[in-house]
Amino acid sequence: MKRTALLFLLACLSLTAVAQTTTDAFAKYEAKEYKASGEMYDKSLKAGKGTASDHYNAACSWALAGNKEKAFAHLEQTVAKGYTSIGHMQQDSDLSSLHSDKRWAKLVEDLKRNLATIEAKYNQPLKTQLEKIYETDQQVRREFMAAMQQKGAESAEVKELGQKMEQIDTENQKKVVAIIEEHGWPGKSMVGSKAQMAAFLVIQHAPLVVQEKYLPLLRKATEDGELEKRHLAMLEDRVLVGNNQPQKYGSQLRLNPDTQKYEFYPIDDEVNVDKRRAEMGMEPLGEYARRQNIEYVFPKE
CATH class of the missing domain: 1.25.40.10 (Tetratricopeptide repeat domain)
Structure with missing residues (x-):
């Protein structure tokens, strides 16, 4: 042993x-x-x-x-x-x-x-359905982010798009939950990379109770090679943040109401975050911060 x-x-x-x-x-x-x-x-x-x-x-x-x-x-x-x-x-x-x-x-x-x-081995109807869900999920978010940059967070357009996004998320969640309950996790060997990403994104955007329910299933999917480790890390962080706990991998951001700039939610054991990120196939936190235009200073041990 x-x-x-x-x-x-x-x-x-x-x-x-x-x-x-x-x-x-x-x-x-x-x-x-x-x-x-x-x-x-x-x-x-x-x-x-x-x-x-x-x-x-x-x-x-x-x-x-x-x-x-x-x-x-x-x-x-x-x-x-x-x-x-x-x-x-x-x-x-x-x-x-x-x-x-x-x-x-x-x-x-x-x-x-x-x-x-x-x-040839894919569930083609399921693949088509999930790829349509992917497009609706991403399109409304592209519109929302464009409005945020052009009009500001308090604009009527952003608030309207926020409501539209919530409605689409609710509709997509019902569809994806039904798929999971019938087929199990729709991994890449079942529906391909883009379609399985749709399922992940919908769970990622779902309420905390839904995220917590399916987190064990996504852990198993990662072990089986059906989901990338970095995506699991994102959901792990989302659940921690939803429970008001420090995140583990530094994947979650929030808008500072005073500066109107994005920043990281608190990170547990921040000096070792890059070691954990590496294990999940993620770039160093400093690189991620730079790509997101976030002012970030890595903590000293």
């Missing part, structure tokens, strides 16, 4: 190290240090524990660094690990330098064949 526990501990430490290194590699990518980013990805993915997204990001870094061999090597791993976003890959400007290479056409064809095989 002691030996088993030790092996489990070592495995956890290894996965944490991989997550942290890929997070650092992505930070190098954002800093436009593409070769350094690619080298960090190579090091962290050498043991074969990386996801399709990790290899895709590595390919982008190497393509931008001008190394086609390494870029294609990672793209082949991306396809092998089940990547399905063919439209995104074809439109991604990071990979433009690869399009004239004969390997690109073969890669696209391989991806199309894999995608057709995967999609």
